[in-house]
Amino acid sequence: MTEVGDPIPEGIRLFRILAGSYRVVICSDLSQHMTEHWLRSHLIMGYGEVYDDRYFFEGQDLRSRQLAVAINVGRVDLFVDPDADRCAEAVSFGVTALLFAAPKFVRTKRTVKPWEDVVNEVERQKLALLDAELGSSVKRYE
Numbered sequence: 198m199t200e201v202g203d204p205i206p207e208g209i210r211l212f213r214i215l216a217g218s219y220r221v222v223i224c225s226d227l228s229q230h231m232t233e234h235w236l237r238s239h240l241i242m243g244y245g246e247v248y249d250d251r252y253f254f255e256g257q258d259l260r261s262r263q264l265a266v267a268i269n270v271g272r273v274d275l276f277v278d279p280d281a282d283r284c285a286e287a288v289s290f291g292v293t294a295l296l297f298a299a300p301k302f303v304r305t306k307r308t309v310k311p312w313e314d315v316v317n318e319v320e321r322q323k324l325a326l327l328d329a330e331l332g333s334s335v336k337r338y339e
Contacts, residue, residue, distance in 0.1 A: 204239045207299040211277065212241065219274065220245035224263040261286060268292065282310075 198204055215221050221244045225232040229249045236247070248263040260283050267273050268290055276287035276294045284294035 198235065202235070204241075205299060208297065209239070209241065211297065212244075215275075215277075216243040222267055223247045224260065224267075225249045226259060264290070264292075 198208075212221065223232070223236070223244050223246075225235075225247060227235065227249060229247070229251060232247050232249045236242070236244075248266060250259060260278070260280070264273075264276065264283070264287060273287075273292045276284065276292045277297050278284055278287070278294070279297045281296055284296045287294040
């Protein structure tokens with residue numbers, strides 16, 4: 198849904214395509230009652246279950262927690278999200294991710310990471326690729 202609560206037509210179409218062949222779990226920031234009401238009022242049916250705000254411990258990121266619960270409950274074949282950071286997190290857990298980006302839907306509430314964090318992540322990924330390519334027996338001098 199958009200930030201004001203309207204359904205995203207492209208998202209609805211994507212859901213219906215996936216739900217035709219897969220068990221789809223919907224993650225929501227809302228309460229169980231509000232989530233189910235929103236889904237019913239927009240005729241969204243055929244999903245496996247809903248992970249709502251009950252899957253949250255204080256101090257945790259709700260979406261990260263929901264992803265961790267889904268991975269622990271069973272196999273996750275595909276993770277779809279409009280947030281690149283969430284998709285990167287899913288990939289780091291070995292889950293294939295699809296970044297949902299629609300021309301008429303752009304999240305405006307997004308925190309920007311400090312540049313230093315981006316540089317550190319790029320360096321971490323370079324080292325991971327080096328380990329994968331050469332093995333961990335390579336000695337590094339820093």
